[in-house]
Amino acid sequence: MSTPFLSVKNLSKTYPNGVQALRGVSFDVNPGEFLVVIGLSGSGKSTLMRCLNRLQDPTAGEIFFEGHDIGKLKSGEEIRALRRKMGMIFQHFNLIPRQSVLKNVLMGKLGQKKTAASIFGLFTDTEKSEALSNLKLVGIADKASLRADSLSGGQKQRVAIARALTQKPALLLADEPVASLDPATCHVVMDYLKKVNQELGITVIANLHFLSLVRKYATRVIALKDGEIVFTGKPEEITQEWFQKIYGEGTQDVAPDVL
Amino acid sequence: MLRRTFFDAFCFAFLLCAGVVAVFVSAEEQLLNLIQDLVVVLVALAVGAGISLLFKKFKIRTLGSVLFDLPTSEQGHPWYRSFWGWQLIVLLVVSFAVALAKTEFSFVELLDQNGFAGAVRLFKGLFNPNWEVLPRAVLNIIETIFMAFLATSIAIPFAFVLSFFCAKNIMRGTVGYMVYLILRTILNVTRSIEALIWAIIFSVWVGIGPFAGMLALMIHSVASLAKQYSEMVESVEEGPIEAIESTGANKLQTIWYAIVPQVVLPYISFTVYRWDINVRMATVIGLVGGGGIGTMLIQYQGQAMWREVGCIIVVIAVVVWALDLASAHIREALK
Ligand SMILES: Nc1ncnc2c1ncn2[C@@H]1O[C@H](COP(=O)(O)OP(=O)(O)OP(=O)(O)O)[C@@H](O)[C@H]1O
Ligand SMILES: [Mg+2]
Numbered sequence: 307m308s309t310p311f312l313s314v315k316n317l318s319k320t321y322p323n324g325v326q327a328l329r330g331v332s333f334d335v336n337p338g339e340f341l342v343v344i345g346l347s348g349s350g351k352s353t354l355m356r357c358l359n360r361l362q363d364p365t366a367g368e369i370f371f372e373g374h375d376i377g378k379l380k381s382g383e384e385i386r387a388l389r390r391k392m393g394m395i396f397q398h399f400n401l402i403p404r405q406s407v408l409k410n411v412l413m414g415k416l417g418q419k420k421t422a423a424s425i426f427g428l429f430t431d432t433e434k435s436e437a438l439s440n441l442k443l444v445g446i447a448d449k450a451s452l453r454a455d456s457l458s459g460g461q462k463q464r465v466a467i468a469r470a471l472t473q474k475p476a477l478l479l480a481d482e483p484v485a486s487l488d489p490a491t492c493h494v495v496m497d498y499l500k501k502v503n504q505e506l507g508i509t510v511i512a513n514l515h516f517l518s519l520v521r522k523y524a525t526r527v528i529a530l531k532d533g534e535i536v537f538t539g540k541p542e543e544i545t546q547e548w549f550q551k552i553y554g555e556g557t558q559d560v561a562p563d564v565l
Numbered sequence: 566m567l568r569r570t571f572f573d574a575f576c577f578a579f580l581l582c583a584g585v586v587a588v589f590v591s592a593e594e595q596l597l598n599l600i601q602d603l604v605v606v607l608v609a610l611a612v613g614a615g616i617s618l619l620f621k622k623f624k625i626r627t628l629g630s631v632l633f634d635l636p637t638s639e640q641g642h643p644w645y646r647s648f649w650g651w652q653l654i655v656l657l658v659v660s661f662a663v664a665l666a667k668t669e670f671s672f673v674e675l676l677d678q679n680g681f682a683g684a685v686r687l688f689k690g691l692f693n694p695n696w697e698v699l700p701r702a703v704l705n706i707i708e709t710i711f712m713a714f715l716a717t718s719i720a721i722p723f724a725f726v727l728s729f730f731c732a733k734n735i736m737r738g739t740v741g742y743m744v745y746l747i748l749r750t751i752l753n754v755t756r757s758i759e760a761l762i763w764a765i766i767f768s769v770w771v772g773i774g775p776f777a778g779m780l781a782l783m784i785h786s787v788a789s790l791a792k793q794y795s796e797m798v799e800s801v802e803e804g805p806i807e808a809i810e811s812t813g814a815n816k817l818q819t820i821w822y823a824i825v826p827q828v829v830l831p832y833i834s835f836t837v838y839r840w841d842i843n844v845r846m847a848t849v850i851g852l853v854g855g856g857g858i859g860t861m862l863i864q865y866q867g868q869a870m871w872r873e874v875g876c877i878i879v880v881i882a883v884v885v886w887a888l889d890l891a892s893a894h895i896r897e898a899l900k
Contacts, residue, residue: 359811382815390813400808402826413822417813424818466808473812 309373310334311509312358312477317367317377319353319533327353329533330367335477340503341511342520342541345530346553351513354530355479358511359392360385371477390417393470393508397482399462401454407465408450411437414472440468444498460491467498471506478502480512484519496523517549570617572629576656577613582606583659620648628652690871691878698865698873702858702880709857710884712775713843716782721836723787727752728794729820735798756788764850778855782843793835797828834896841892848881 312335319328327350335341343351356362358369360379369377371388379385393414401410412429414437419429429437441447444464449457454465463483470478480499484492500523503510514520520527521541529537529544529552537548544552585605586596596602620627628649644650674680729735731752736745763781771777801824809823851859858881865873 361807361811386813386815388813389811392811394808394811396804396808398804400804402805402809402823404826404830413809413814414812416809416818416822419818421815421817424814425821469808469812 309370311337311339311371313368313370314358315368315370317354317357317369318365319350319357319362320365327533328357328364331530331533331535332367333528333535333538335509335511337509338503338507339509340500340523340525341509342524342527343511343513343530344515344517344520344527344552349530350533351530352481353533355394355481355511355513358477359389359394359479361394386417390473391475392477392479393473393475395463395466395470395478395480395483397485399459399466401462401465401469403453403455405454406450407441407446407452407454407457408434408437410454410465411441411450411468411472414440414469417473437468437472440471441465443471443501444468458491459487460494463487463495464498467495467502471502471508475508478508478510480510482513482515485515492519499523517544520544566634569627569629569633570614570621572632573617573620573627574610574613576628576652577616578606578609580655580659581609581612583663585609628656687871691875693872694875694879695870695872696876698876699880702861702877705858705861706880706884708775709847709851709859710844710888712779712855712857713782713840713847716779716786716847717836717840717843720783720786720790720839724790724794725832727787727791728798729824731791731795732798734801734803735820735824752788752791755784756792758785760785760846760850761853764853764855768854773854773856775856778847778850778857781850781855782846785846786839786843790835790839794828794832797831797835798824801827830899834899837892837895837899841888844888845885848885 314334315332317328317331318326320326331350331354343354345351353362357364357377358371360376364377367377368375372391376388379388402413412433415429415433416424438447438450441450444467446457446461446464446468449461449465454462457465478499483499484495487495496519499510499512502508512523514523521544524541527537527539527541527544528535529548531552536552537544582605590596617627617629621630625648631649727748730744731748733742733745736742760781763784764778767777767780768774771780805823805827806819809819814822847855847857848859848862851857851861852863854860858877862874862877862881865877
């Protein structure tokens with residue numbers, strides 16, 4: 307087998323306040339995968355994502371991405387270059403309020419722009435049409451000139467996906483992308499993530515909470531518990547038993563299976 | 566614990582000192598010996614601290630412990646049956662008494678015949694303004710308004726840049742925190758010096774006139790605005806910042822795209838309000854030679870020309886009222 311796309315080895319993260327969020331996590335990601343991370347609240351899912359794009363600094367272990375140990379990058383320049391290759395999507399969308407949808411999407415280009423040009427808002431026509439075509443991809447090109455805060459939750463998350471796509475990332479990190487959406491909207495957004503994964507061939511790592519979503523979208527699943535990996539496998543291998551082991555006794559999947 | 570002891574020690578020391586002064590001091594000259602005063606105050610503080618610790622030992626809740634200690638679970642008495650309630654009352658009563666003595670409060674003078682007649686003369690003048698000085702007054706208040714406007718406008722860019730260096734959530738790391746602390750301290754000191762004092766300093770430096778007044782207002786505005794701005798920056802939402810950072814943007818781009826859009830409206834609102842304040846301050850600053858309407862006011866006041874003063878006061882009142890209204894409306898609209 308060829309070298310994996312992303313390889314995490316013995317990754318640990320201890321926060322300054324002493325919380326051990328990750329304890330020796332190891333896993334590989336192959337190109338084109340839709341990897342889903344599940345686990346209880348506080349199990350370290352967000353911390354894992356934030357270590358991958360270096361919003362947090364890992365305490366120990368290695369993260370190999372494109373042949374480099376990106377966990378050891380020191381200079382701001384190198385870290386920014388890494389972040390450009392990884393788009394990130396958040397639970398609360400994190401759009402910039404009071405700015406147009408298009409402007410928000412264009413912000414995906416900031417990492418590649420010279421500071422002066424970006425401060426004066428000088429985005430080229432090519433960049434604008436690229437942003438627009440990404441908006442088209444997630445089906446909301448008609449909203450381009452509206453203010454970002456006037457959109458609904460689902461629409462906002464689609465704008466966030468378009469923003470991430472504008473980075474032309476190799477990897478998309480989605481931290482609970484649908485946790486603040488209603489069940490119907492949830493599937494719409496997940497379908498776009500799947501489309502991005504399959505049509506553009508972008509590898510996706512997503513944190514999800516519902517088993518039904520995991521079964522429908524994941525190509526592979528890892529489960530975290532107290533900062534350690536307790537399960538790796540295909541989504542259909544997660545039985546009710548495993549689920550209870552991961553989420554604790556007495557839990558039931560409250561996912562909207564009807565949809 | 567420390568705060569509580571200090572607070573109580575201060576309270577008891579104050580009562581002790583007030584008592585000592587009331588009993589032993591008959592003329593103010595006796596208080597001019599600094600060393601002797603200091604000794605008395607320190608002794609009083611020490612005694613106060615002792616009393617405070619004693620109360621602590623007997624588990625009596627003092628005002629300090631009510632303020633600074635964790636709330637106790639015990640069901641409290643009504644306040645008037647508790648020690649701290651009486652401590653508060655005694656403190657207030659004594660403070661009031663000291664204040665009356667210090668301000669030489671006197672009904673006799675308030676109701677004095679001659680003085681009263683003078684006041685009546687003054688009010689007659691004020692309510693019967695001499696409109697002949699109106700054109701001059703209008704010209705002068707325009708000078709004041711623009712003095713305030715210039716001071717505010719020049720202050721904006723300085724305060725804008727400073728505000729990011731004075732925000733804790735931006736100045737991370739050791740070096741950043743040092744810069745933050747130093748700038749904060751400088752600004753706090755600058756702000757705690759009243760614009761009036763700055764006006765006196767600058768009137769010596771650049772000469773009496775509107776320029777000195779403008780400089781004074783500007784310095785004060787930079788410090789005040791930078792503080793208010795930086796508080797806005799500190800209360801900004803983290804999410805958008807992370808989102809912009811995760812696109813690979815650098816610090817400047819992150820500030821410009823994630824923070825600035827969140828703070829512009831409050832910034833504008835603060836700035837309009839600052840201008841409003843500056844117009845009022847500019848009037849006062851004029852009294853010490855900062856130019857504008859205040860200088861005109863003090864000239865007529867010096868000659869006891871109350872009818873002219875009346876006209877000037879009307880002009881000031883109208884302008885301040887109008888600005889107040891306008892700035893309130895603008896700020897409301899910006900919400
Ligand atoms: N910035 C931080 N500083 C200190 N501790 C943190 C920080 N961020 C997270 N933690 C702690 O690390 C642990 C893992 O948190 P993390 O956010 O990674 O969990 P999660 O699996 O994403 O949970 P959730 O489903 O609630 O988002 C938690 O105990 C949390 O309190
Ligand atoms: Mg999380």
